[in-house]
Amino acid sequence: MDKLTISQPDDWHLHVRTGSILRTVIAHTARQFGRAIIMPNLKPPVTMVDQALAYRQEILEALPADAAFQPLMTLYLTASTPLDEIKKVADSEFVHAFKLYPAGATTNSDAGVADIEAAFGLFAAMEKYGVPLLIHGEVTDAEHDIFDREKIFIDTKLNKITAQFPALRIVLEHLTTQEAVQFVEAAADNVGATITPQHLLYNRNAILAGGIRPHYYCLPILKREQHRLALLQAATSGNPKFFLGTDSAPHLTSLKENSCGCAGCYSAHAALELYAEAFEQAGKLDKLEGFASFFGADFYGLPRNTATVTLEKSAWQVPDVYGSLDAEITPLRAGEHLPWRLV
Ligand code: DOR
Ligand code: ZN
Numbered sequence: 001m002d003k004l005t006i007s008q009p010d011d012w013h014l015h016v017r018t019g020s021i022l023r024t025v026i027a028h029t030a031r032q033f034g035r036a037i038i039m040p041n042l043k044p045p046v047t048m049v050d051q052a053l054a055y056r057q058e059i060l061e062a063l064p065a066d067a068a069f070q071p072l073m074t075l076y077l078t079a080s081t082p083l084d085e086i087k088k089v090a091d092s093e094f095v096h097a098f099k100l101y102p103a104g105a106t107t108n109s110d111a112g113v114a115d116i117e118a119a120f121g122l123f124a125a126m127e128k129y130g131v132p133l134l135i136h137g138e139v140t141d142a143e144h145d146i147f148d149r150e151k152i153f154i155d156t157k158l159n160k161i162t163a164q165f166p167a168l169r170i171v172l173e174h175l176t177t178q179e180a181v182q183f184v185e186a187a188a189d190n191v192g193a194t195i196t197p198q199h200l201l202y203n204r205n206a207i208l209a210g211g212i213r214p215h216y217y218c219l220p221i222l223k224r225e226q227h228r229l230a231l232l233q234a235a236t237s238g239n240p241k242f243f244l245g246t247d248s249a250p251h252l253t254s255l256k257e258n259s260c261g262c263a264g265c266y267s268a269h270a271a272l273e274l275y276a277e278a279f280e281q282a283g284k285l286d287k288l289e290g291f292a293s294f295f296g297a298d299f300y301g302l303p304r305n306t307a308t309v310t311l312e313k314s315a316w317q318v319p320d321v322y323g324s325l326d327a328e329i330t331p332l333r334a335g336e337h338l339p340w341r342l343v
Pocket of ligand 2: 015
């Protein structure tokens with residue numbers, strides 16, 4: 001197949017930051033996607049509806065003039081989130097979910113939830129009002145091996161959450177393991193999951209074999225090949241529980257190429273092209289549209305997009321960097337050729 005036209009996709013997990021980084025990255029997403037779920041892990045985090053509305057306005061102002069892109073906002077859950085705020089989100093046209101970061105799990109997660117069981121009262125309200133809870137599913141205790149953090153989170157935390165709140169709408173974000181795939185497959189229909197392009201295309205060798213490659217370092221970290229294969233199988237299976245969420249996470253090049261480099265892969269410049277490459281490798285390009293354009297909208301109870309986008313088999317070279325001197329970002333696959341191009 002040399003050409004593929006699908007309904008316009010959405011990105012159900014995206015970081016766009018603020019200021020000059022936002023202005024550098026937002027057009028990349030708006031060129032491809034109709035909507036995106038915007039992560040709230042700013043400094044300070046977006047914890048209240050009013051802050052989310054102000055952030056939404058900043059994103060709208062950073063968009064190219066002709067863009068029809070819609071940012072779908074989220075709030076950052078903390079131990080002190082007021083119960084009222086959950087009802088406010090349920091009533092809001094623009095704020096769609098809460099994000100749970102276990103404290104210390106990743107970039108700007110210090111204000112996250114340290115004791116997840118202490119947040120059970122908040123989960124009960126989300127369950128009652130039908131507000132989705134988006135979960136970064138990793139334990140953070142220093143004694144756990146970084147490659148086991150997702151599996152241990154599922155065993156020790158997520159199982160308790162789904163048992164106690166069977167109707168809570170949950171998105172387990174950026175799956176990285178076979179165990180996470182199995183958990184989502186076995187869960188009720190109100191539990192879905194996003195999968196990133198890097199976790200479909202790469203295993204942990206990409207970060208470590210032949211040198212340390214910081215632009216492949218994200219959290220949850222890339223895992224062994226058996227896990228990549230399980231994710232690819234899930235994403236291309238046509239199971240509507242699995243949908244597109246890039247977790248595109250821009251950081252300045254200087255903070256990635258650093259003795260303590262930040263976690264996050266910048267993939268928004270070529271998101272759909274990267275997914276197409278993975279689906280083609282699996283021989284399942286016919287399953288891309290459901291994963292990219294239908295299942296996420298259905299899960300969130302939003303209408304499917306009516307526009308279309310076309311991908312062409314026509315190689316192009318990814319630039320070495322995007323942005324200007326004050327916001328230089330090195331994209332995933334910098335300088336390499338990608339086989340698919342969005343036309
Ligand atoms: O790699 C990551 N980067 N994982 C996350 O969970 C957060 C993200 C970021 O904000 O940079
Ligand atoms: Zn993320």
